Amino acid sequence: xxxxxxxxxxxxRIGINTLWNLVGAGLPVLFTLAAVPFVxxxxxxxxxxxxxxxxxxxxxxxxxxxxxxxxLTQMTADRLGAGRERDIPSLIxxxxxxxxxxxxxxGLLLAxxxxxxVRGLLSVPDLYxxxxxxxxRVVAVGMPLIVVAGxxxxxxxxxxxxPLINGLRIPFSALTNLGQVLVATLLPDLSLxxxxxxxxxxLNACVLLWFxxxxxxxxxxxxxxxxxxxxxxxxFGGWITVSNVIGPLMVYxxxxxxxxxxxxxxxxxxxxxxxxxxxxxxxPSSIVGVLFPAFATVLQQDRQxxxxxxxxxxxxxxxxxxxxxxxxxxxxxPLLDLWLGADFAVRSAPVLQxxxxxxxxxxxxxxxxxxxxxxxxxxLTAKLHLAELIPxxxxxxxxxxxxxxxxxALIWLVRAAFDTIVLTMLTRRLLPELGAQARLVWxxxxxxxxxLFLLCLDLPVAVELMLMAIGILxxxxxxxxxxxxxxxxxxxxxxxxxKRKAQNQR
Numbered sequence: 001x002x003x004x005x006x007x008x009x010x011x012x013r014i015g016i017n018t019l020w021n022l023v024g025a026g027l028p029v030l031f032t033l034a035a036v037p038f039v040x041x042x043x044x045x046x047x048x049x050x051x052x053x054x055x056x057x058x059x060x061x062x063x064x065x066x067x068x069x070x071x072l073t074q075m076t077a078d079r080l081g082a083g084r085e086r087d088i089p090s091l092i093x094x095x096x097x098x099x100x101x102x103x104x105x106x107g108l109l110l111a112x113x114x115x116x117x118v119r120g121l122l123s124v125p126d127l128y129x130x131x132x133x134x135x136x137r138v139v140a141v142g143m144p145l146i147v148v149a150g151x152x153x154x155x156x157x158x159x160x161x162x163p164l165i166n167g168l169r170i171p172f173s174a175l176t177n178l179g180q181v182l183v184a185t186l187l188p189d190l191s192l193x194x195x196x197x198x199x200x201x202x203l204n205a206c207v208l209l210w211f212x213x214x215x216x217x218x219x220x221x222x223x224x225x226x227x228x229x230x231x232x233x234x235x236f237g238g239w240i241t242v243s244n245v246i247g248p249l250m251v252y253x254x255x256x257x258x259x260x261x262x263x264x265x266x267x268x269x270x271x272x273x274x275x276x277x278x279x280x281x282x283x284p285s286s287i288v289g290v291l292f293p294a295f296a297t298v299l300q301q302d303r304q305x306x307x308x309x310x311x312x313x314x315x316x317x318x319x320x321x322x323x324x325x326x327x328x329x330x331x332x333x334p335l336l337d338l339w340l341g342a343d344f345a346v347r348s349a350p351v352l353q354x355x356x357x358x359x360x361x362x363x364x365x366x367x368x369x370x371x372x373x374x375x376x377x378x379x380l381t382a383k384l385h386l387a388e389l390i391p392x393x394x395x396x397x398x399x400x401x402x403x404x405x406x407x408x409a410l411i412w413l414v415r416a417a418f419d420t421i422v423l424t425m426l427t428r429r430l431l432p433e434l435g436a437q438a439r440l441v442w443x444x445x446x447x448x449x450x451x452l453f454l455l456c457l458d459l460p461v462a463v464e465l466m467l468m469a470i471g472i473l474x475x476x477x478x479x480x481x482x483x484x485x486x487x488x489x490x491x492x493x494x495x496x497x498x499k500r501k502a503q504n505q506r
Contacts, residue, residue, distance in 0.1 A: 014290055014312065017162035021286035024166025028173035035177035042184030043193070050132050054139060054194055065147050066102060067240025067378070068095050069154035070292075071233045074374055076158025077293035081300030087229075089216040094230045096151050103147030111140035134191035142198035145205040152208035158293050159215055172204045240373070242382035246389055250415065251278075254396055254408045261400050269344065270405040273336065273352035277328065280359050283320050284366035287313055291367065295374035306371070307433050308485065313367040314441050315483035321363050322448055322479070323472045328356040329455045330468045351409045353456045357449060358413035361420050364445055368423035368438075375430050384422055388415065440482055448475045 040048045072095045079087050110117075114136040118129050139146075156165050179196035183189070255274070259267045291313045298305045328335070332352040337345035372380050392415050399407030424438045451471035455464060 013160070014294060014309070015316075017160065017290040018287050018316065020162045020166040021289050022282065024162075024169045025282050025286055027170050031173050031177045035181050038181040039184045039193070042181070042188045043190065044188075047128060047131070047188070047190050050128055050135070050190060051193060054132075054135050054197075065099050065150055065237070066234065067237030067244060068099055068102075068233055069150045069237075070240045070373065070378075071095065071236040072151055072154045073158045073293050074236065074296045074376065075233065076155055077160075077296035077374075078300060078376070080158070081297035091229045091233070092155050092212065092216050095233045096148055096155075098230060098233065099148045099151045100144050103144030106147065107140040107143030110143065111137055114140070128190070131190040135194040138191060138194050138198055142202060145202045146198070149201060149205035149208060152205060152212050155212050155216070156208065157289070158296075160290075160293060161211070161215075162290060164211060168204065168207060172200055176200045236376070236378055239378035239382040243378065243385050246382075246385040250385070250389065250392055253393065254400075254412060257393075257396050257400055258405060258408055261397065262404060266405055269347040270351055270408060272340065272344065273332075273348045274355055274409075277352060277355045277359050280321060280324060280356075281363070284317050284363040287316050288366045288370040292370040292374050295371050299375060303431065303433055306431060307437055310367060310371060310427070310434060311437055311483045311485075313370075314364065315479050317363045317366065318360075318444070318448070318479045318483075319476060321360055322475050325356045325360045325452060326455065326468050326472050326475075329353045329452050330464055332356075347405075350406050350456070353452075354406070354409040354413050357452045358409070358416040360452070361413070361445070361449065362416040364441065365416070365420040365423050368420075368427040371427050372423065372430065377426075377430065380426055381423070384419070384426075388418070444475070444478050444482060447478075451475070 039051070043051065072092060075091055076088055079085065079091070114133045117136065118132045153165055156162075176197055179200060180193050183192050183196050255267050255271045258270050291309060294309055295306060298309060329352075333345045333349040336348055336352060340348070369381055372378075392411070395411050395414075396408060399411045401407075403410070424441070428435050428438050448471070451467065454467060455471075459467070
């Protein structure tokens with residue numbers, strides 16, 4: 001390992017960073033859920049509908065970074081691992097300069113089309129069109145800092161500063177939601193609510209900038225912009241953008257096909273369990289968010305350690321998600337009945353079961369996906385998505401016509417399995433040391449998935465409960481014993497327990 005003690009990528013640090021990511025992703029969701037009723041009450045349903053569109057636009061314009069955020073994380077971590085810290089400041093500020101420019105261009109574009117966008121594409125009611133135009137212009141003004149804030153967080157991720165990233169994300173999320181509630185209650189003006197969102201985003205970007213400058217001070221004027229590094233960032237980020245565009249498209253394409261081929265009610269029966277089960281993605285996202293820069297660093301130092309990180313990531317994903325998936329598949333119909341009523345339960349339970357299995361398989365794909373990109377080959381993941389798009393659409397239409405929403409769910413699961421298999425093969429090609437470990441992962445995943453498919457059958461309740469218990473115990477035991485080293489298993493124990501154990505051994 002590198003002698004840089006300040007850059008700790010040990011197992012316990014990986015675990016702590018992952019926990020920070022989970023909390024940093026989960027708490028803002030809770031803040032938003034708590035704030036929404038008050039905002040609706042203050043603004044009214046129609047104004048709130050416009051606000052939802054603005055939220056969606058702010059999220060969509062995150063694509064304006066052209067994958068440069070991910071590129072900055074990978075290249076910062078790569079240079080830290082290679083001991084080339086002197087290259088980092090010019091790399092970072094070259095990337096951020098591009099992101100500011102892209103944000104400014106996006107803001108100008110948005111400002112120039114606000115009128116047609118509001119009156120045409122978004123179909124905003126006449127009464128609220130002027131407010132909506134004002135909202136979008138506020139967003140356009142703040143667009144450069146909205147885009148660059150993502151790049152600044154990406155730089156901190158490259159330095160493994162996840163407690164700092166999430167320690168800032170949580171209070172700023174709380175401040176955003178509190179500000180929206182106060183303005184919606186006291187001054188129910190849509191443009192003021194959006195202005196609060198943008199002002200908090202700008203403050204967040206300023207704080208992130210301050211921390212980034214401490215880690216990587218501004219270089220000399222002659223080093224502030226390097227064409228070679230800018231080209232590398234754009235090339236890497238371009239392939240990331242392909243995945244960022246096509247990946248979500250394939251996730252949500254199915255509901256448009258169902259709406260066109262079946263009915264809007266079929267979309268509701270399909271999309272509702274789909275949206276619910278996709279929330280499980282917060283677990284693998286939080287894990288690989290930490291593993292991605294760790295992979296990029298360790299690949300420069302110790303390739304055998306990459307194998308251990310790979311196993312740890314796989315084990316963490318499966319240990320957290322497999323019991324949840326067993327629970328969802330086994331109790332799909334009762335859970336839907338409790339949540340949405342008997343009609344939804346009967347129609348949507350098979351979709352929930354199939355999607356839950358697909359999400360588990362997809363979570364396995366997250367780790368090799370991150371490793372391939374951390375190795376500097378985002379073109380491979382982008383080409384995979386490009387190759388999948390047309391066949392997936394064709395099969396989706398065919399299976400939907402044959403089996404309805406169950407067919408759409410099945411082809412989604414098949415695509416998730418195909419992704420996982422191909423990405424695992426790519427990691428073995430890039431890192432031959434992973435060959436045995438990749439086979440071991442599949443030796444564990446296949447029986448786990450087989451148990452889940454058995455739970456989809458109409459079994460007696462006693463048999464189903466016994467199968468669930470046996471599946472969880474045996475699956476978790478295999479994951480614990482085969483994917484984790486004895487040292488990794490110790491990471492699951494509290495530090496105080498380990499200290500007492502060490503004292504007793506002495």
